[in-house]
Amino acid sequence: MPMHVSLAERTVDTEVTEDVANKEERLESDSGAWKKYETVFTNTKAGMDNVDKEKVKKVVYEMSKDSAFFQNEQRKMENSRRKIDELICQAEALTAEQLDRFEKSADDRIAELEAKRRLDKVWLHVDMDAFYAAVEERDNPSLKDVPMAVGGTGMITTANYKARRFGVRSAMPGFIARRLCPELVFVRPDFAKYRSAADETRAIFRELDPDFEAMSLDEAYLDATPAARARGLTGAELAEELRHKVLAATGLTCSVGIAPNKRLAKVCSDMNKPNGQFEVKPERGAILDFLRALPIRKVRPVLPARRHRQTAGPPPKSAAGLPIRKIGGIGKVAEQMLSEALSVTECGHLLDRRAVIVALCSERAAGFYLEVGLGLGAAEHSERPGDGEVGRKGISCERTFRAICTVPEMEQKLAELSAHLAEEMAEEGLRGRSLTLKLKGTDFKVRTRAVTSPGWLCSTDGILEAARGLLRAELRQCPQGLRLRLMGLRMSHLAKLGGAPGTPERGQTTLREFVAKADAPGGSERAAPSASQRELFRERSPGAEPGGCHGGLPRQEAEPAAAGSPEAWACRACTFAGNPASSSRCSVCGFAKGTKAVVRQLCDSPALPRPSLTTRCPMHSTRDSILGRVQGAHLRKSLWRGRCRNVNVPGLLECRRKIRWLQQHSAPLRRSRKNV
DNA sequence: GCGGATCAC
DNA sequence: TATGGTGATCCGC
Known part of the structure; x- marks a missing residue:
């Protein structure tokens, strides 16, 4: 069974469940290994409710299983597995008293967060529907009738809704998509076209909010608060109007989420996709209800037999909460961690499990999860770079x-x-x-x-x-x-x-x-x-000659207009650090130049095992070889100054002792080599 | 600061 | 025949 059961599948009645169980059994006899291969492709996306996810998963697995890519994915999964197991251990080790204490601390934080809740804002999150594909369909209507994907055989950026029914979706390699849907039509992306379409949509966004925040070509946050006040309209009415305007101007549909903060608005825009909108009312109760018991959205096409059963059988389980994976920032790994280590699969659980969350997560992570559990989020536009500021990292x-x-x-x-x-x-x-x-x-x-x-x-x-x-x-x-x-x-x-x-x-x-x-x-x-x-x-000496000790590290670079002072640094022997060319010591590890040559000889000599990242170098006790880079700036600095005790690396002092010994004995060693 | 990992689009 | 590019952030060193 997939660990993350999609929303749609929860409402399935007994008959369909049996069907799935039978299929599971059949496939089980094949091998079963494919079930463990979780990819992002099995995550629910708009237009993919009816996709046979198990089948997609199996196809992806079959096409991947012998590849280096797959091996790497396995490696990554094992790593996160280990981390999760560690967390589970920590969770089990928590005593009742500890939990009590963490719960109090969580409640304090919740009170602080709650005090900052704002219900006076009207946020819209606009998300164009299958944007690139929709632009291509608009310009070539014949594409509307066929499953189509924008992208190459390398990678797909967007798939139209016909293609999504086959499980084809963005970020999927083209050759897998073709296997899922042999008649899939590929269209080369034309970004100039998408940019121009985006410009049209943005002109409309600007009317509603001159400061709107574009997250990409097809997505934007709009603060509709002033417009709503000025015109006496509700957020839902403004969203309706916006969607019509966008369609009229561009021939493209979009979906809009309406909520009192950005995080919720984003979740909402996905609720009635495509060409729909959804609002969470700006009331605390409505927000918590939304997180706890998701309203039944688009009703899935219902089989007659099922409808019959539904009246006779138990009431539908409509009270499933919002899956945490719907929240921006919670991806595949976080979802698995939350589910397995903290038993959190829905946003509402985040508050139930607040004590464990505060106990096991970092300060920032815990704060984030509590915010999500409370349905809080940013209520103002993120700060824009000022004049003369860079605006990017x-x-x-x-x-x-x-x-x-x-x-x-x-x-x-x-x-x-x-x-x-x-x-x-x-x-x-x-x-x-x-x-x-x-x-x-x-x-x-x-x-x-x-x-x-x-x-x-x-x-x-x-x-x-x-x-x-x-x-x-x-x-x-x-x-x-x-x-x-x-x-x-x-x-x-x-x-x-x-x-x-x-x-x-x-x-x-x-x-x-x-x-x-x-x-x-x-x-x-x-x-x-x-x-x-x-x-x-x-300590770089100003008069250092540029070419003295040149390993390829950057010198001070003159700006195109103004000439800067060129300064050579970098040393070949220690691989990395900035070295004043005139110094006889490496500014990273503090070795005299001659010593390094000797150390290298020793490490290279067949009598001693070669240092590598995984074996300890015989010359010192740290994990890295002397010829390799010493990890971390603080460590480099401490080595240079001889303040090893400040560095929490086992064996470092011993390492320095060996180095000193080598320095004292370097001359005879060098001579002996010359004689060879 | 560095490096690995995760996430979004 | 064989799994992308860009930007950001967080965590643990």
């Missing part, structure tokens, strides 16, 4: 390609990505300090490696140089080589290009971020981000 690009395993191929990809990223940044007038390299192996495992540079990065060359450094460090850690199917670059710590020269723009930005973070609930413990990094790099 990062900018990135990534590409999937056929498997590559040679370094030149990888460097070629990096060059393309760097150029692309630099171009995008230039378009938005951005520069950044942190670069993250993303690698996905042919086994679908994802790794990310990041550097934060003391200077700004924005040019293709600057980005490429930093990216190469990250790649080389990774290659050094994987002597067996890499087989990649994806590479990506992401720039973060962004700022606008062309700030006044010499101003400590970075300091100001981070300070503002820090204040904002500290202001946010639960964020007060976070340290100012850049302080340790600045200290790491401060």
Whole structure:
């Protein structure tokens, strides 16, 4: 049985249940393994109530089971399984007294949250119905009569409702969709067209709320409070009017949710999809009812036999609460965790189980779940970036390609990505300090490696140089080589290009971020981000010659207009850190240059086992090899300063002792090698 | 700050 | 024949 039973299935009467049971039995005899393969495709979506989910699941499983993708999914599932089991143990270990205490604490928080409840707002969440597909159908009506999907054989972005009946849906790979529905028609996406259609809808949104919040091309939040007051209309009336206007102007239908906050409005827009609307009245009781006992929405097509039975049999179970998965932010993993560790499958359960939730979840998570249980949500538009502010946290690009395993191929990809990223940044007038390299192996495992540079990065060359450094460090850690199917670059710590020269723009930005973070609930413990990094790099001597110790980490990058002071940093031997070129010590691990060569020899020598990420290096007791990157900035800093006791890493002191020993004995060792 | 994971669209 | 790209956030180091 699926752990998450959909809404529609709950109302099924005994006869149909028997039918399902029989089918289950039949399929059980095949093998049964497919049942454990949970994909996002089995999650209920609008227009998919009648889909035979078990069949879809089996098809997806059959087509996936031998792939590397599947293996990776299994690995991820096992990991979350472990975490959930851990949570279950913790839950079982809770004593009655503890639970009592947590319940009181939960009640306090609930009282605080409840005090902030607002019922005076009218929010609309507008969601265009199967947007891309609908635009294509509008422009080519013959597509209306066939199952159709926008996207390629790689991935589907949207499916029309005819296709959804087969279980075809967004985010599904095309080849699986074709198997589910052989006559499926594929249409190449045309984003220019969708953007122009979105512009038409947005012109209408703007009439109702000039500050409306577009979440994507096909989705927006509208604060209809002022309009409702000014015109003396209810939210439902405004929604009705809006839907008609959108249809008249674009020929497209949309669904609208009406509620006193954004979170509820979003849930509501999905209730009567497509081309419908649903309101939760701005009353506390109505909201709690909505969460506890979901009204029977669209009635499923009812078989005559079933109708007959329904009158004779037990009353329909209409009182099923809102499934937690309907809430934005609760995905596959959270759903499983809540269900198995906390016995929460519906929003109403969140309040019943508040003590365990507060006991086991993080502060933020618990707060979120309590809010959901109370039906609370944002009642104001999210803050918009002010003038001159960046408005985003990062900018990135990534590409999937056929498997590559040679370094030149990888460097070629990096060059393309760097150029692309630099171009995008230039378009938005951005520069950044942190670069993250993303690698996905042919086994679908994802790794990310990041550097934060003391200077700004924005040019293709600057980005490429930093990216190469990250790649080389990774290659050094994987002597067996890499087989990649994806590479990506992401720039973060962004700022606008062309700030006044010499101003400590970075300091100001981070300070503002820090204040904002500290202001946010639960964020007060976070340290100012850049302080340790600045200290790491401060000892750089100003006159260092650029080329001295060059491993591929970024130098200070001049802005296109103003010339900055070029500063070489980075060291080949320790793979990573910023090193003043003139220093004889690595600023990351504190080794003298010569020592590192010796350590490397020792690690490489056949007499000793090779260090790897999983085995302990024979030279020290930490998990990482000396040649590998020392994890974590705080750890690097402590190593450099010799304050190991502040770092909670077992064996670190011993590690330093060994290093010292090596340093003292490096000379004879080096000599002995020369003699070989 | 870094890296893994999750989530939404 | 064979599972995407972009952006954000959270958690635990």
